Amino acid sequence: MTxxxxxxxxxxxxxxxxxxxxxxxxxxxCLDGLHANASSLHREGQRARAALExxxxxxxxxxxxxxxxxxxxxxxxxxxxxAVVGGAWAxxxxxxxxxxxxxxxxxxxxxxxxxxxxxxxxxxxxxxTSGVIDLSALDHLEPGTVLVSVMLANNETGALQPVAEAxxxxxxxxxxxxxxxxxxxxKVPVDAAALEADYxxxxxxxxxxPKGAGALIVRRGAPLAPLFRGSGHERGxxxxxxxxxxIVGLGVAAECxxxxxxxEGPRLRALRDRLEAGxxxxxxxxxxxxxxxxxxxxxxxASFPGAxxxxxxxxxxxxxxxxxxxAACASGAVEPSPVLAxxxxxxxxxxxxxxxxxxxxxxxxxxxxLLAAFPEALRAAxxxxxxxxx
Amino acid sequence: xxxRLRVLAAMSGGVDSAVAAALLAEEGHDxxxxxxxxxCYGTTPLSPRACCTLDAIxxxxxxxxxxxxxxxxxxxxxxxxxxxLQPFLxxxxxxxxxxxxxxxxxxLKFGDLVxxxxxxxxxxxxxxxxxxxxxxxxxxxxxxxxxxxxxDQSYALAFVPYAALGHTRxxxxxxxxxxxxxxxxxxxLAVWDKPESQDLCFVPDRDYAGFMMNQLGERRxxxxxxxxxxxxxxxxxxxxxxxxxxxxRRGLGLAAPEPLYVxxxxxxxxxxxxxxxxxxxxxxxxxxxxxxLLSSPPEAGRAVEAQIRYHHAPxxxxxxxxxxxxxxxxxxxxxxxxxxxQSCVLYDGDRVLGGAPIAHALGAEGAGAPAADPTRGAx
Numbered sequence: 001m002t003x004x005x006x007x008x009x010x011x012x013x014x015x016x017x018x019x020x021x022x023x024x025x026x027x028x029x030c031l032d033g034l035h036a037n038a039s040s041l042h043r044e045g046q047r048a049r050a051a052l053e054x055x056x057x058x059x060x061x062x063x064x065x066x067x068x069x070x071x072x073x074x075x076x077x078x079x080x081x082x083a084v085v086g087g088a089w090a091x092x093x094x095x096x097x098x099x100x101x102x103x104x105x106x107x108x109x110x111x112x113x114x115x116x117x118x119x120x121x122x123x124x125x126x127x128x129t130s131g132v133i134d135l136s137a138l139d140h141l142e143p144g145t146v147l148v149s150v151m152l153a154n155n156e157t158g159a160l161q162p163v164a165e166a167x168x169x170x171x172x173x174x175x176x177x178x179x180x181x182x183x184x185x186x187k188v189p190v191d192a193a194a195l196e197a198d199y200x201x202x203x204x205x206x207x208x209x210p211k212g213a214g215a216l217i218v219r220r221g222a223p224l225a226p227l228f229r230g231s232g233h234e235r236g237x238x239x240x241x242x243x244x245x246x247i248v249g250l251g252v253a254a255e256c257x258x259x260x261x262x263x264e265g266p267r268l269r270a271l272r273d274r275l276e277a278g279x280x281x282x283x284x285x286x287x288x289x290x291x292x293x294x295x296x297x298x299x300x301x302a303s304f305p306g307a308x309x310x311x312x313x314x315x316x317x318x319x320x321x322x323x324x325x326x327a328a329c330a331s332g333a334v335e336p337s338p339v340l341a342x343x344x345x346x347x348x349x350x351x352x353x354x355x356x357x358x359x360x361x362x363x364x365x366x367x368x369x370l371l372a373a374f375p376e377a378l379r380a381a382x383x384x385x386x387x388x389x390x
Numbered sequence: 391x392x393x394r395l396r397v398l399a400a401m402s403g404g405v406d407s408a409v410a411a412a413l414l415a416e417e418g419h420d421x422x423x424x425x426x427x428x429x430c431y432g433t434t435p436l437s438p439r440a441c442c443t444l445d446a447i448x449x450x451x452x453x454x455x456x457x458x459x460x461x462x463x464x465x466x467x468x469x470x471x472x473x474x475l476q477p478f479l480x481x482x483x484x485x486x487x488x489x490x491x492x493x494x495x496x497x498l499k500f501g502d503l504v505x506x507x508x509x510x511x512x513x514x515x516x517x518x519x520x521x522x523x524x525x526x527x528x529x530x531x532x533x534x535x536x537x538x539x540x541x542d543q544s545y546a547l548a549f550v551p552y553a554a555l556g557h558t559r560x561x562x563x564x565x566x567x568x569x570x571x572x573x574x575x576x577x578x579l580a581v582w583d584k585p586e587s588q589d590l591c592f593v594p595d596r597d598y599a600g601f602m603m604n605q606l607g608e609r610r611x612x613x614x615x616x617x618x619x620x621x622x623x624x625x626x627x628x629x630x631x632x633x634x635x636x637x638x639r640r641g642l643g644l645a646a647p648e649p650l651y652v653x654x655x656x657x658x659x660x661x662x663x664x665x666x667x668x669x670x671x672x673x674x675x676x677x678x679x680x681x682x683l684l685s686s687p688p689e690a691g692r693a694v695e696a697q698i699r700y701h702h703a704p705x706x707x708x709x710x711x712x713x714x715x716x717x718x719x720x721x722x723x724x725x726x727x728x729x730x731x732q733s734c735v736l737y738d739g740d741r742v743l744g745g746a747p748i749a750h751a752l753g754a755e756g757a758g759a760p761a762a763d764p765t766r767g768a769x
Contacts, residue, residue, distance in 0.1 A: 311509055314462050318422065318510035334465040380508045 008322040009366050013359030014155055014183060014299060015324055019249070020208035020256050020360065027210055027249040038242050039233065048244050055251025062254040063181065063200060064191040065217045071237045072247050075214040076182040077107040079201030080149075082216050082227050082238065083178040084111035087199055088120060088147045090223035091176070095144025099123040101133045101151065101161070102342035105180055108149050125150070130293035131159040131343045138169035148175045152184035152195075156326060156339045156355055157290035158299030160188070167196045176222055182206055182214075186257035187296050188265065198222035202254075204246065208360060209253030213246030260360065268358055269297035271367050275356065276300055278371035283378055287349055289326075289340060298359060301326055303345070303352040307381035310334055312354055315377035321370050326353025352385075395419045397559075398512035400426070400499050401453065401461065402591075403446025405581045406518030408453040409573045410561045414516050415457040416577065422510045423454045423461035426498055428470040429592055449581050456578060466502050473497035475592075479602060483610035485655030486731030487635040489546075489700075490590060492745070495519075496549035496681070504554050515558045519543045522563035523555050526741065531555050533683050533742040538566040545700055548735040548745025549681045599633045608632070615660035617644065620653060620669055628662040631655050637670060637727030651727075671724035672751035674707070677734050679715030682744040687711050695737045696721065698728055698748065704737055716746060 010018070019027075030051065036044035038052050053067070060067045073079045088098050100112050102124045112122045123145070125137045131154055138148065148170040150161050167177040179197040181190050186207030192200045199222060203214040218224050218237065228239035279286050279302060289301040304312060309325035316323050326337050336350030345353075356370070399411035401423045415421040425447050447463055454461030474493045481488035499517055507515060520541040526532035533555060536542040550558075562570055574582035593601045602608040611632035616624045626644050628634060633641070638652040642664060651670050654663040675698070680687070688694070688709060695704035696719050706722040719734060728751035735745035 308465075310462070310464050311506070314422075314424075314464070314506075315509040317460065317462075380511075383508055384505050 008317065008320055009369050010361070011321060011323045011356045011358060011366075011370060013362070014158075014206070014355065014357035016205045016211065017208055017359040018361050019205075019210060020253055022256055023209055023249045023252045026252040027245045030245040030248045034244055034248075038244055039231075048242075051244060051248050052242055055247045055254075058251035058255045059202070059215045060217075062185060062190065062258045063202060063217055064193050065200070066220070068235075069192075069217050069219060071216045071218055071234045072242060072250075073201075073214050073216050073238055074212055074243070075205070076105065076180065076201055076203035077110070078227075079182075079203070079214050079216040080105065080107040080178070080180055081111045081114070082224070083199035083201060083218075084108060084147060084149055085114050086225045086227055086237075087176055087178060087222065088115055089118070090225040091146040092118075094174075095146045096120045097123065097142050097145040098147045098149065099125055099138075099141055099145055099175070100149040101125045101127065103127050103131055103133075103154050103156075103159075103339045104149055104151055105155055105182065108151070108178075108180055112149075127342050129343050129345075131157050131290045131339065132293050133161055133166065135162060135165055135169060138166060138173065141170070141173040141175060145173060145175045147178060148173075149178040149180070151180040151182075152190065152200075153181070153188065153296050154290070154339060155183045156337055157301045157343075158183070158296035158357075159290040160184070160294045160296070163197060164195045167198075171196070183296065183299075186254075186261070187268075187298055189261060192217050192219070199224075204250035204253055207253050207257045210246050210249040213243055213250040215250065264360065265297050268362070271358055271362060271364060272297055272300060274364065275358075275367050275370070276302075278367070279374065282371065282375045287345075289343065289345065289353065298357055298362075300356045302354060302356070303349045304354065304378055304381075305349060305352055306385050307352055307378055308334055308385050309351060309353055311381035311384045312352075312377060315380045316370075316373065319373040319377050321373050321377070324355040324357070326350070326355045395514050396510065396512045397421045397514045397516050398503065398507045398510060399423045399459075399516045400503055400518075401450035402518070403449040403581070404518065404586075405574050405579070405584050406520070406562055406570060408450065408518070408579050408581050409570045409577070410516050410518035410559075411459075412453060412457045412577050412579060413561045413573065414559070415459050419514075421457070421459040421516075422512065423450060423459060424503065424506065425450045425461070425463050426466040426470075426503065427463050428466055428474075428498070449584070453579050453581060456580070464506060466498055469497060469502050470494070473501075475606070479606060479608050479610075481731045482598075482602060482632045483608070483657065485611070485631050485657040486747075487729045488731045489733045489747070490592075491546045492549045492733050492747075495547055496551070500547075500550040500554040500558070504551075504557075507557075513557060515554070517558070517560065518562055519547060519560050520562050520565075521547050521560050522740075523558060523560055530685050534563075535737075535740040535742075536560075536562070537564045541567050544737075544742050545697055545733065545735050545745075548683070548733055548742055550683070551681070552683050552685075555683065599630070602632060611657065613660060615662070617642065617662045617664055619650075620663060620665040625650075625664065631657060631660065631662065634662050636729040667726070670726045672721075672726075672728040672753075673724050674718060674720040674752035675728045675734060676712070676718050676749045676752065677716040677746035678749050680711075680717055680744045680746040683742050684744065688743065694719075694743060695739075696725075697733075697735045697737065698725060699732055707736075709736060716749060718752070720752070 034048050036048045038048040056067045056070045059070050150166040170177045176198040178199040182203045185202040198219045200217040205211040231239045285305045287303040313325045334351050340350040397419045401407045474490050478488045478490045520536035521544040522534040535544045612630040617626040617628050650664040653665040690710045694709050696707040697704040707719045710718045734748045736743040
């Protein structure tokens with residue numbers, strides 16, 4: 001009856017992507033039949049344990065890791081905290097510095113703040129105007145830098161980072177490398193072994209799994225101080241009873257993502273090209289961010305001068321399209337995103353940024369529907385912007 | 391059921407605007423809730439009581455979720471700063487006592503938001519004000535006092551552009567506060583027992599001077615200076631003009647045989663003028679250019695009622711339009727504490743005819759010095 005119940009055409013897959021039907025089935029079956037604690041020694045417990053270990057293998061396969069390197073966590077934020085805080089804390093006697101790229105996810109910045117409060121110094125690695133880190137900065141790390149954090153794909157722009165080279169240079173400087181692969185996993189091939197990342201994080205709900213389940217891949221030999229203690233779960237690396245249904249869903253999602261990866265990449269890239277061409281046609285002044293570097297096939301981050309992010313988001317929502325504002329926080333403040341600011345995007349352009357992200361449910365018809373709705377929404381948003389000091 | 395309307399609902403987070411939006415949604419209209427973000431919460435911690443905090447945004451969101459309509463926050467900090475906060479500061483610095491709620495309604499709720507209606511294709515703007523919009527005798531629409539006189543907010547709405555009234559709805563105009571809370575309870579809105587917002591929503595704890603100096607870094611009007619009587623004799627020292635308002639009696643720190651009141655603030659001489667109660671009285675006032683809520687301004691000498699403060703019993707008066715768009719208002723009986731900067735709102739019974747900031751009082755003939763320098767405040 002009310003407007004809130006209608007379904008929007010969804011262009012916000014980087015925020016969260018619909019759960020795959022195979023996952024719904026697996027999680028439902030798990031909730032229905034796998035009620036035991038995976039640590040219990042009886043056969044019911046062993047069944048739950050077996051489901052966990054199967055998921056561990058599925059996750060390991062997606063990111064080319066070994067099953068025993070997979071630590072289940074609650075998602076990206078926890079994975080990043082466990083890697084950055086736990087990885088640096090484990091080496092605190094060797095040095096109290098970490099370095100993170102300027103475009104890391106909030107979760108990594110937050111984890112670095114935790115370390116700062118513990119007396120660590122945090123360096124921020126600059127990026128170029130495409131949002132790609134300046135690798136040479138890794139050749140001049142301060143002595144005592146124990147951990148470097150470089151994401152695989154940026155959540156806002158989709159820009160891919162040279163993680164393998166970053167890992168090599170970090171290792172040379174004596175630092176371990178943490179890689180937030182939350183946005184990359186399922187969208188581009190992720191090979192933890194080839195990247196030689198010491199810590200790598202993925203999240204279930206970004207690849208068609210449920211929210212509340214993710215994984216930290218801890219490379220063999222990489223030290224880790226657990227954040228949650230008190231019991232020996234996950235080989236002592238993450239205390240707390242395992243979220244069996246969530247983890248089972250994560251595993252199935254990982255398996256599906258791996259299965260579809262080869263076909264989905266080109267399909268999404270074609271949709272992205274169609275989307276960008278259409279946007280350029282209807283908004284001649286559009287600025288596509290990170291357009292001149294390798295990026296995720298599903299993500300378009302673009303500024304439409306004169307149309308402030310919050311206005312354009314509302315105008316598109318009212319016309320049936322769900323997108324993400326590239327320039328607003330939870331409180332609604334229109335602040336340039338720190339990612340675009342680090343890329344030296346001018347403020348007046350940055351506050352007009354929109355993120356359009358696609359996924360396994362996105363069709364060409366949906367892209368065309370967005371392109372059909374876009375000119376009118378843009379006109380409405382620009383009409384406000386002219387007056388609202390946007 | 392009446393035709394389904396696309397409605398933009400302004401939601402402050404309080405119970406009134408929540409119920410206004412919810413009632414329209416309950417009628418089956420296509421409501422989109424919007425909360426204007428007016429201040430930067432990151433750098434200006436505000437009282438949780440204030441109506442524009444992050445908590446308030448969450449409260450508004452919860453109402454939208456409960457009623458099943460979408461809700462957005464839009465950043466209006468720039469407009470708020472340039473159209474409300476800066477004039478607020480400038481007025482105090484000029485020795486006036488501003489009424490920012492009128493500006494906020496004029497520029498934010500019925501200016502900025504009206505321009506945003508097109509974003510969602512809305513034809514109607516809804517707010518939780520206690521006032522009525524009705525067809526006026528002789529054509530057009532008019533703004534009228536609320537049925538619940540104790541809650542009436544028509545005084546604060548006098549600067550709303552006349553054109554905006556035609557596509558605005560005040561669902562609470564015919565309701566009492568008790569009925570509004572009852573609706574909130576009936577609809578299961580968590581804000582049903584939320585306390586009233588007090589005074590200015592953006593100033594915590596009523597400490598205007600402290601807010602201006604500490605939060606906004608204001609320095610004008612903060613220097614000490616003399617307190618003089620109407621004949622110019624120095625009686626004491628004031629703490630800075632922004633601490634004072636016309637009609638104020640408390641906090642002057644003066645010992646005198648009869649109670650003394652602030653009669654005028656004179657920024658050019660950084661002086662507070664005080665005098666006995668009778669010196670506060672003025673036979674009339676002059677306004678800045680009026681906002682008329684009529685199709686054409688009234689003829690000279692028309693009988694009206696003039697309200698010169700939020701809590702002021704309107705006084706019978708005659709109104710004379712001036713060349714500059716303002717009016718001269720002559721009271722039937724002199725009124726106390728005509729305060730430059732406050733709104734003068736003209737009524738015909740329940741109907742708001744128009745309003746403007748008070749520029750200055752008319753000199754009180756035979757009652758000693760003028761209540762305020764009539765050459766002042768003409769900017």
